[in-house]
Each structure stands twice: as C-alpha cells, then as structure tokens.
Amino acid sequence: MHTTIAPKTHLAPTKLASETYLLHDHQGEGTAPVCVPLNAMVIRGVEPIVVDTGMPEHREQFFADLFSIVEPEDIRWVFVSHDDIDHTGNVNELMDLAPNATLVGNWFLMERMGASLAVSPLRQRWLGDGERLDLGDRTLVAMRPPVYDSPTTRGLFDPTTGVYWASDAFSTPMPVPVRDVAALDPMFWDEGMLMFNQYVAPWLTMVDETRFQACVDRVQALGASVIAACHTPMIGRSHLDQALSATRRSTSATVAPQPDQAVLEQIQRTLGGHGS
Template sequence: MQPPQMHAPFEAADGVAVLPAWLPVPGMGVLPANAFLIEDREPILVDAGVGVLAEPFVAALRTLIAPERLRWIWLTHMDPDHTGALGELLSAAPEARLVTTFLGAGKLGLSGVSPERIQVVEAGETLALGARTVTAVRPPYFDAPETIGLADRDNGLLFCADAFGAVAAAPADSLGEAALAQGMAVWARLDTPWLGDLDPARFERALAQVAELSPRTVLSAHLPPARDMTAALLEAARTAQQASRAPRAAAA
C-alpha cells in the first residue's frame, strides 16, 4: 500500500491554488485531500493539511506564500486530514486567525488554541479579504457537525469541505462522469453512512442550495477541482444517496 503523498501545488482558479495530497484507501484506490490558498490583501488558507504530511504541507505552502503573510486559516472542520499542520501554522503565521463555527471553536479550545486566535462564523455570514468577500455556507452533506464551507460568489467558487468527495483509482487531475458517480458512492458509504437514512426530499433541498449558488468551480477537499461540473456533481450525489439506501431496502 502506498503511503500518503503530498503533490505539487497548482492553480485551480484565478488567485486560488490547490495544495493536493493523496491518501490510500486500501482495496479501493486513493482519496484526494486538498487544502486551498486564496490570494488577496488578506490571504486565506482553507484547511491545514493532513497530519502525517504536516512537514511537506508547510514546505509546499511556502512555495506559494510566506506563511507569515497569512491573515486567515478557514477550518472547514476538525478532522486530522484538515488540521494536520495547524500547530506549525499557528507558529509560522502569528497574525492569522482561525475561522470556524461555534462548535469548531469549542473543539479548538479543547486542543489549547487561544480564543483570541479564533473568528467564529455561521452560515450566511461574510468575511472580507480585500477584492474578494467570501460567504460561509453549509455543505449539502458532511461528516462533522461543525462543518462550514465558503462561497466566493463573485468568482463562481464553492469550497464545500468533504461534500462531493470521491475515491479514485489513481491520482488524477479530473474524473469522468462514470468514475465520479462510482467514486462518490464509495466515499459517501465510508464518510457519511447516514446519507441513505436522510429523507430524499430534504436532501434535494440541500442540493438545490448548491444549484442556486451556480458555482463554476467546485472545490472539495476530496475531489480534484471540478470546473463546469455542478450538474454532474449534484446528479452523482443523488446516485450516492440512492446507493446508500439500497442495502437498507434489500434488508427490509
């Protein structure tokens, strides 16, 4: 089995870089584990890398920006594949504040993070970075209750935490629709096993909120950047929910 690997950063959209890692999923393939850097007057890092890759993550970040320039670190949730280099970054970026929800702030506090380093946001609130303003949004599905994504509406970007994640056969720049549907179904069963228990009408309302945003680029922590694929992602999410429901229906 291949160990987790950090790959070279690349541009996902104007002013947005991906810091990609790939994690082995034994017997199934690999899973992307992305963080993102948004350049602006107040640069913001979205998530903080994978724990076992903290050192190469910070090294990759330094090829994009001097960490001391960071003003914000947006933590979509507190899983170790999203907070892995946080300790190093808190020291390397002394002016950066951590953005999370009320529950996320509580979890950070239990880890010893000072409240003065934390900016609490909830869905619908905005954060001005300079030329960009981002809005906190709740992804349509997630694995941790503190999860909060963000949308850059003016630039057509949606950062959606774990939502729309997909297991892939091998590291890739993109996934075709068939591989996307299959990979999302696999990841949903692993990461959000409750998805099949969710009322389909309620799930459809959550997906409709994504459609209303009309993002041109969807940036998931666990999917290669998806450009002009929102309709395909929404349909694959429906398929993933149906696949999650099927075993329960058969057992009944």
C-alpha cells in the same frame, strides 16, 4: 515477502482560478487499490486565506506547497471547515508560523477540538453557516455543503471567482493521483461519489428527500465555476452537473460495503502477522 513501495506521487498546486490554488495530497497510494485525496486550498488576495490545513503526517510537503504560494507572515486567515484531523492536522503549527493569521472557526469546533486546538480565542473569528467574511477585495460566504460528517462543517464560497470549497462533500477515491475529475473514468467517478457520500454520511439514506434536495439546490444556486474539496480532484464547470447529480442520488444508491474484518485479516497477513 518484501514489497517495494514506489515513492509517493507529488502533485504541485493546481491553479483553480485567479489567485486561488488547490494544494494536493492523498493517502493509500501503493498500499491500497485506490487512493483518497486530502487537499487544502489557498486564496492569495489582499488578505490571503488558507482553507483547511492537511494531515499531520504530511506536514512538511503541506507547508512546502503552501509557502511556495504565500509567505507565512502574509497569511491573514486560516479557515478550518470542520474539526476532523484531515482538515485540522496542521492548524496549530500553521497558526504558529503565520503570526498575522486569525483562525476562522466556530464555537462548536473549538468545543469539540478541546485541548487539541492550541489557538487562543483572541486569535479566532467564528463564522456560521450563511455568514460572510470580508477580505478586503472579496467577501466570502460560509455555506454548509449537502454532505458532511461533523456538525461544525461549513463550506466556503468566493463570489469573485466562483470557487466553492465543499469540505467533505463530492468525495471520491481515485485509482492514481490526478488533479482533475476529468481524468477519472466517468462511471468510476460516479460510483466513487455515491459510495463515499454514504460512507461519510450514513444518515443520507434516512433523510427527508425533499429537504435534502433543497440543500443541494442551495449549493447549486451559488452558480459555482469550480468546486474544490478535501477528498476530490478539482471539479471544473463541465463536471459540476454530474457531481451535483451524484449527490442528489446518494440518498437511495446501493453502494459497496466498507472493508470488514476479513479485509483486516488480509492486511494483517500482508503485514506478516497471523490475522485472528
């Protein structure tokens, strides 16, 4: 059977705060019951910074969206929140296109990426959890989110706007691409966060409850006005409490199992194979 897949939805960048934009992307649309956000962010201050770099297969749209906001030669910093491909997918190409940019990473990120990171140490700045990055008109703070899937992970907080970039935390699927979690059904969103938190970080069910809640407290104490992250529509002030609440409950929630071999065989049949 031949299935026609509609063209992929494109959401133009969303303004999160003054000079701060969310670059939208997603995957799964048209081929799965839900799709997954794959965002990045840019802060266009005195020293513009790009926060995460999108997926390689969506490179053309990523650069079109990014360069509609900031000229490549004006980009001063490229912050990679951790070493997974959905955050580093265009880092080498972006560093080539932005000759005045410095990559903000850390030692372990460089080690784990190995030869896949084609950025000289001469163009890097290492920023650990809790450390600050002075951009002239603002000083950003690296702040590890409570949920993450790589030891290199740092989030990024901008005290001048209250925007916090949470990397893989607060992730959720979405039935269709949307800009803001306010457009999701509240129950769907809550279950989505619980599920993705445990998928991203299966160790959540094993953590010391008191110590984990202290990690959430640390992020809550930032007093963010907006949370943005790679795998969620933007989370505005009115929805921050629910996002933090779901994170707190993720240690003990019962969530749907991940797709298994039977699902793969369904996919294989859809693709015209036999399955096994």
